[in-house]
Amino acid sequence: MIDFHTHPVLVEEIVGDDEEMVRVTHDVFFIRNRLQPLETFHLELDVCGIGRAVIAPIDATAAKGVKIFSNEQIAQLCAMSNRFIGFASVDPHDPNAPRQLEDAVVRLSLRGLKLSPSMQEFAAGDRKLAYPVYEAASALKVPVLMHCGMTWAPRCKSTNPMALEEVAHDFPELKLVIAHFGWPWVHETAMLLLKYENLFADTSCLYFGAPWEFMRHVFGGQLPLTLVERSLRTKIVFGSDYPRVEIKNMVRAVRELGLSEGALEMIFSKNARYLLGEAEASYK
């Protein structure tokens, strides 16, 4: 089983005594819990049967003057644990972003790209800033995990998943993952998943209530569960957004939705493995 969306912002071994990193975690990423040893991350995965986790940084150099982890730090963490799948982040404002992505994939062995239009302050459909980065990701055959939906950062307008329609159309070989299922735009997300073979979404949406309450509100409330079971199960990957939410609580929430074992297998494992180039697509 794979968690496709985590951020290692509380891992003591990498944040350590770096006061600037602690400040960035508190003031830019808005996570204010105390640091934990790497062992806690492993145990968090163990208690809910998750084998591996995508760990993602965010390069917001132009917008915020900071990186919430560099690609090198992500590679360092991956060297400490074979349970991590490292993603890169590059700043679309930087003309060297495509080359930085290539370096992260080829030299550092990172396996995907994380982008956040709200935090990095760019428009997903920006042909000048964003398209060269998509082009590089497509050529490198790595998936892009795109923050969509509600954000605690300013400018939610830039995170509407509809902004990805043109991107999905223009880059048919690029695998794009709509993070947080694009909540509150879940109908738009569902439409995009139905329409575009190369669009996926993760489950990491939680903005009120308990995880199991929120999951039932979205899948079975806003969207019929039959839609997930019959059509979207091939397009959804499990993501927790840890440490914003404990992985164990999101696993329980998804498991308790009432989906078939086959659908859960796709959501927790097969679809993520496809995105990472480890398995055939579920829908083929």
Next chain:
Amino acid sequence: MIIKTVTLTVQSRREQEMIDVTPEVQRVIAESGCQEGLVNVMTMHTSSSLLVTEGLPCLEEDILAHLSKLCPSEGNYLHRRYLDIDGRIGFNADAHLKSVLGGISCSFAISKGKMVKGGRQTIYFVEYDGPLSREYVVQVMGK
């Protein structure tokens, strides 16, 4: 007068767990040199407890199960909302309630350099929201 305050770390490995910390408390007392006095042990977290009971695995399970009946995770809690202080939703109200019921500290007398306790009394750090790296404080006061 001796006052020694030590912060100790414990790694919980499960969601709920009772961890025997009696030997660690005894070690702090021994290292303090205190012969007559008092030791206080306190957890630093509001979703854990520091409690004393008989050191048996069956009781450990019973206590956790009983607290879970009293404070079910499925309960309707006001705490399930965005908490600016943490940057995330609070959905561990059940763990906080268990902490309130279990208590956060315990004290024992020290005499002739040893903790005065019943033969079956065991000091537990109790995790209600693990796995996490946790801290608890042991303070020895006396002479």
